[in-house]
Amino acid sequence: MPSSSAYLLIAHGSRDPRPQRGLEELAQLLQKQLASQGEASQALRIRIGTATLELAPLSLHEQICQFATQAIRTGYPQIQALPLFLLPGVHVMEDIPEEVAIAQQRLGEKLTINLQPHIGVHPHLGQLLVNQQPPLNAPIKILISHGTRRPGGNQPVATLAQQLGAIDAYWSIEPTLSQRVATLAEAGYQHIAIVPYFLFAGGITDAIAQSVLDLQQQYPQLQLEFGEPLGATPQLAELILDLTRQRV
Known part of the structure; x- marks a missing residue:
């Protein structure tokens, strides 16, 4: 017990x-x-x-x-x-x-x-992440994680993103958030939700939030929404x- x-x-x-x-x-x-x-x-x-x-x-x-x-x-x-x-x-x-x-x-x-x-590794963590987000009604989502250079270490993020109907991006390695947003903008998406795959708010999530603001200025035709960490x-x-x- x-x-x-x-x-x-x-x-x-x-x-x-x-x-x-x-x-x-x-x-x-x-x-x-x-x-x-x-x-x-x-x-x-x-x-x-x-x-x-x-x-x-x-x-x-x-x-x-x-x-x-x-x-x-x-x-x-x-x-x-x-x-x-x-x-x-x-x-x-x-x-x-x-x-x-x-x-x-x-x-x-x-x-x-x-x-x-x-x-x-918990199989329900992804659903918990989605349930705790404010309403994100965008037709496409980007799940952004810190990322690791360890071989195979980012596969769980890619798998989780697929389960959530999203695409993966990383703060420390490629594909980066800006690369993913550029690709989606070129594909014609106008409304994109960005979900941070982090436990707590901190310096990195602040930096990602600033990156979202910068991307919003770079792509004024887009509507970018930024979610919350777990x-x-x-x-x-x-x-x-x-x-x-x-x-x-």
């Missing part, structure tokens, strides 16, 4: 305070989800923590060990480490597993760390917990 585990949400980290606020809000929502499913006495014991891979005073493995020390004191035999990443890039496939392995080695048999799948919601917390149930 959830009460036998402590939960650690692992995010990328940012100098922008908004992703950290979103991470903390999501931790609170996960706490509520777990508490609602357990006995009152068990719910009081549920421990949720947050950590970041980058831009933190401590390395990730040190953050994990610090959280583990608190969990052990509270009587938890294990931690569920939950990577809040949408793509199977280097961070998910290499960096986080390495940091978890270092932490597990340091902890020894005091506590077990269970590294869960990254949230991007954000911290009870529905996202439920998806995270659902992934954990499949593995615990």
